[in-house]
Amino acid sequence: MGVLRTYWSSSEQELYVGSSNAEISVKSDDSEPEKTSLSKFLKSRCPSLFRTFSPAWWLNSGHLQTAYCVFGDFSKIDKVRYSRTLLRYRDGGTVGLDFTPPFGEREVPDDAPIVVALHGLTGGSHESYVRAVLAQAVRPKEEGGLGYRGVVVNFRGCAGVPFTSGQFYSAGYTDDLRRACVYIQYRFPKARLFGVGFSLGANVMIRYIAEEGRNSRLRAGCALGCPWDIHNNAIRINASFFLRNVYSKSMGSNIVQLMKKHESELAQLPESELTRITPELFALKSPTLYDVDNCLTRRVGGNSPPFPFDSAEEYYTWGSSHHVLGDVRVPLLAINAADDPIVGHVPYDVGNNGHVALALTPGGGHLGWFEAGERRWEVRRWVVRPVIEWLRAVGEDLIPEQDDFVPIEKDDEGWIHEVDNKRDDLSMKVLGDMEIIEGIEGEGGGLQGL
Structure with missing residues (x-):
């Protein structure tokens, strides 16, 4: 090397x-x-x-x-x-x-x-x-x-x-x-x-x-x-009160708001893992990016396999x-x-x-x-x-x-x-x-x- x-x-x-x-x-x-x-x-x-x-x-x-x-x-x-x-x-x-x-x-x-x-x-x-x-x-x-x-x-x-x-x-x-x-x-x-x-x-x-x-x-x-x-950057952000509450929560909320814009479209889709996740996602209060990735992205962020992942950490390691x-x-x-x-x-x-x-x-x-x-x-x-x-x-x-x-x-x-x-x-x-x-x-x- x-x-x-x-x-x-x-x-x-x-x-x-x-x-x-x-x-x-x-x-x-x-x-x-x-x-x-x-x-x-x-x-x-x-x-x-x-x-x-x-x-x-x-x-x-x-x-x-x-x-x-x-x-x-x-x-x-x-x-x-x-x-x-x-x-x-x-x-x-x-x-x-x-x-x-x-x-x-x-x-x-x-x-x-x-x-x-x-x-x-x-x-x-x-x-x-x-x-x-x-x-x-x-x-x-x-x-x-x-x-x-x-x-x-x-x-x-x-x-x-x-x-x-x-x-x-x-x-x-x-x-x-x-x-x-x-x-x-x-x-x-x-x-x-x-x-x-x-x-x-x-x-x-x-x-x-x-x-x-x-x-x-x-x-x-x-x-x-x-x-x-992505894994180590997530650890770094979540370990800091300021970074977690300013950056991570803003990015997490943006994904939730993006999905809410499509709420009527999502309601018309055939039943799937995503439609089952949606109520859980919308119920999150002031979520961090980690919260959203753990709820949503690790499950439906791509083809199966490799999705779904068992945890956001596993997704972060794979996706880096x-x-x-x-x-x-x-x-x-x-x-x-x-x-x-x-x-x-x-x-x-x-x-x-x-x-x-x-x-x-x-x-x-x-x-x-x-x-x-x-x-x-x-x-x-x-x-x-x-x-x-x-x-x-x-x-x-x-x-x-x-x-x-x-x-x-x-x-x-x-x-x-x-x-x-x-x-x-x-x-x-x-x-x-x-x-x-x-x-x-x-x-x-x-x-x-x-």
């Missing part, structure tokens, strides 16, 4: 990389591709990552950064419009894919890279942190953007997606993303897909990339605020992503903040995998990273710059090791699936493209989407 190597540090900001000899292929001035390490690739193409993040003076703690992420007014910036496509899966569940720019609004090349974004716990495409990245990524090149296409995978029941089955989502369940990637590739066969995950969505993305290895349809990933070791980093075979950049009040354990060893780099900033809170803007009291998200540089680099310079994926087809009944895939449950049907969605704030709640 290789030895951990710290590639770069400045003050308290550091970049951790594995010591394995993994290399990636990138374009060069010569006709032949150049082989390089991930650390050198980042140094040459993501300069913002090596400039220390300095928080705005009035947001100088992880708690303040996180609070501003939740309660700040972002309705007038990073406006993103979407076209929504609903997918129905074999288990009856529904996932919403929000594409930007909306179909027909402006022409985007068929081979333009696609940023596949995954939101936080109970969030969606409206979240400010999602829009901050996508607004820059999909802006036309002549206007200073990347000219890419974006799509947000909204989990079951989130962001107005209907709840239509007895299965929930979870931090470790990857099949909904797996199906979404197949559909996106089916709709845009010439495009390369790159993942950007936030918090819980980052955990899902990393587990998917690790499970797929070289066959990952996401050719590279960027993970922001990933919870990594830090222990799968060794299986990642596409370039992965992760960024966490050392003062994140929700994530206290990060994998400095990055799985001893040269395909993985972890940048740890001294500040930034959970999905914050707000620095001072040009005007008094104005702030901007520092993290957007290195993420956009990363997306530009992997989209324009990276030469993926594999582009010849398993073909995708639609059968006579309208089910879309990979050819010869032995798992029939991974197929999907399109319910249709919906009206344009204005991706702005409005799905409020304490710590919504984190």
